[in-house]
Amino acid sequence: MRLVDSAGTWASPSLYVAGGFRSRLSGLRHLPPEAGLLLRGSAVHGAGMERDLAVVGLDEAGRLVGSRLLRPGRFVRIAGSRWIVELPAGTPLPPAGARLVPMLAGCLEP
Secondary structure (H helix, E strand, C coil), rough: EEECCCCCCECCCCCCEEEEHHHHHHHCCCCCCCCEEEEEEEEEEEECCCCCEEEECCCCCCEEEEEEEEEEEEECCCCCCCCCEEEEEECCCCCCEEEEECCCCCCCCC
16 A cells, blocks of 8 residues: 555655554564554554654545654654554655545546
């Protein structure tokens, strides 16, 4: 899965969706280095991580409400977020206030 901003100027790398406790706990640790993670919530931890992460918080409508750098062993909370996108540090971030939506490339019209 990938996210794009509604203006079409930014696209995320491939994202995995953390649905269960185990995938939320391990985060990006066992994913390809260029991949990201989408999870429900407003806070994430860097326990067990060896690299910095860019963390983007989205509200219920998918609008960016904040972003932070998460260092290994630290904890980040983004007030007002309902979804968190974890990205490798250095990944370009969406523009402030952008609304992110799932990329529907390859979908067929009825």
